[in-house]
Amino acid sequence: MPDTKWRLVKSFVPEAVCRLAALLVISVLFLILYYIFQRGAGVISPAFLTALPTPVGVPGGGIGNALLGSLVMVALGALLAVPCGVAAAVYLDQNPKSRLAAACRFASRVLTGVPSLIVGLFVFTLLVLRTGQYSALAGGIALAVMMMPVITLSAEEMLRLVPNSWREASLALGASKKQTVLRLVLPAAAAGIAVGVMLAVALAAGQTAPVLLTALTSIFWPENLLQPTASLPVLIYTYAISPFADWQQQAWGAALVLVVMVLMLNIAAQLFIAVKNRRG
């Protein structure tokens, strides 16, 4: 029987190690959330979310402009990246073996791995230096560059899940390729594509370097897309490294807002998947 015991131990130990690792992953998230809640929850108030920042020592400062700026730039980025990414994914799905498709897939994979700082520098050199202007537009473009490869790759996966038999049903019914893509393939994959988009948006919302280098920051409300614009990550960064206690306090509050937004996007994506699966 010692042999059996030894085998039990051998199977138990790796299982326990893996279980611990899984717990570790979860606990990291919860520790971050707990820490941010504990430090940041105190400053959250309606005024904090809607007011402009104030100079050091002046009470009542908020993150309104940074919140709005982040929303604008992320939305702008999504507006640019979603149509592009989905259209590229449709091409990949329709011509899976072409050279262009292989190149596009490779480029997307490389792009997802390029540090966001480099993306920021790229847009900085291309737009900010040439126009001499930090702007929300440049920030949106930088975020679009971050999102596009993620959306392209995830959307292609989702399109490829649409079985050939459904496509053939459509074609055999006399639908053209274009009609098949627009009426069948895209709608059938829509939920999955939406999940990919949400995750890409969540990823982009927290990026600091790309917006810092392209939109800089501002202490005013954004009035148009062509001026320096505040954003949550940059505000957190500036406040957190400042030596002032009230700014540090506000940095925690802003971090909480950002993390909750990203968390909600992820939860929304999960719910989306759950609802979709239930419907079959």
Add this chain to the structure above:
Amino acid sequence: MALDVTIENLSFWFGRQQVLKNVSLRACQKEVTALIGPSGCGKTTLLRCINRLHDLYAGASVAGKILIGEENILDAGTNRVELRRRVGMIFQKPNPFPHLSVFENVASGLRLHGLAYGRSLRERVEACLRKAALWDEVKDFLDRPGALLSGGQQQRLCIARALAIEPEVFLMDEPCASLDPVSTMHIEELIKELQEEYTVIIVTHNMQQAARISRQTAFVLHGELVEAGPTAELFVHARDSRTEAYLTGKMG
């Protein structure tokens, strides 16, 4: 309107591999023609040449003629979209559109080709579901996703969907292969009714099924049409020894 389908010296290649060798066969209007033969013999390919579904795949090439009525549909100028409207197809695995309701599945072809709207659309959908012997089972669930029906119901839904755009020819690729005996019986009865108005060509692995529903049977082996003839005759007196061997299960 039903039309004869006449296949003349049809050869088909996937890349260098020849899948069909000089096949000639006539499927008469208002009759069921059954294609039988072992897996991989080319009968499904033959079927998919008739609505040119194989054109979609790289490396496919074809020689010979397929006439629907008088028209050679293998001509380079053939409008494939129009052809597929005229040639309905039922697949081995029921494939209703998963994102559409029962109603919209049947309506999809009508909407696609702009054939009916509003009230007349609803009437057409009902008529097709009745014809496919599905109406009584689904009339209260028209808004439910088509994918929630049972396998047999899904296949009848696919038949209703194909019926809606009034094709001239029905191609069926083992339509009962994934169905239970009761559903199979439903579909077979349906096929018998379809032949009163359409030309039906059906691929089947089930020889009893071929015997039950078809007027003509064609035996395909290694891409060649070994023989074709009236089903009643072929099953009793096969002219070719290979056909006899296949029918009696002595092949290979």
